[in-house]
Amino acid sequence: MLLCVILTACVTFLAGCTFLSEETIKLRDLDFTVLSEEKIPKELLNVIEEKKGLPFQITYSDNEFLYICVGYGEQETGGYSIAVNELYLTESNICVNTSLLGPDASEKENKTPSYPYIVLKTEYLDQTVIFE
Numbered sequence: 001m002l003l004c005v006i007l008t009a010c011v012t013f014l015a016g017c018t019f020l021s022e023e024t025i026k027l028r029d030l031d032f033t034v035l036s037e038e039k040i041p042k043e044l045l046n047v048i049e050e051k052k053g054l055p056f057q058i059t060y061s062d063n064e065f066l067y068i069c070v071g072y073g074e075q076e077t078g079g080y081s082i083a084v085n086e087l088y089l090t091e092s093n094i095c096v097n098t099s100l101l102g103p104d105a106s107e108k109e110n111k112t113p114s115y116p117y118i119v120l121k122t123e124y125l126d127q128t129v130i131f132e
Contacts, residue, residue: 071117079103
């Protein structure tokens with residue numbers, strides 16, 4: 001009896017591991033455009049303005065395009081940039097990975113705070129976005 005319980009637990013655990021790993025298999029990279037502030041939909045820009053003081057990750061859709069937004073909150077200086085490391089589709093998700101890149105030495109002298117964020121515009125897909 002105890003052996004059956006242990007075997008069932010092991011099979012369930014292993015099946016769960018297989019299930020989770022299948023979700024992260026990349027089907028394809030997604031094409032995207034990085035939007036300038038002028039190109040961001042007004043409703044989305046209003047939300048970004050409200051949230052920019054703290055780190056944020058949001059999505060917005062107009063049923064034609066999907067907008068993926070990542071903000072890094074208030075930084076002490078200007079000169080930051082954001083790199084898009086990956087944006088890809090899996091069986092059940094859209095995965096996005098970005099990095100904040102620091103300013104060069106000359107920018108560090110400027111003590112004006114900045115609020116770096118990026119808005120990616122991609123095809124509309126009815127999938128959950130996972131921020132890595």
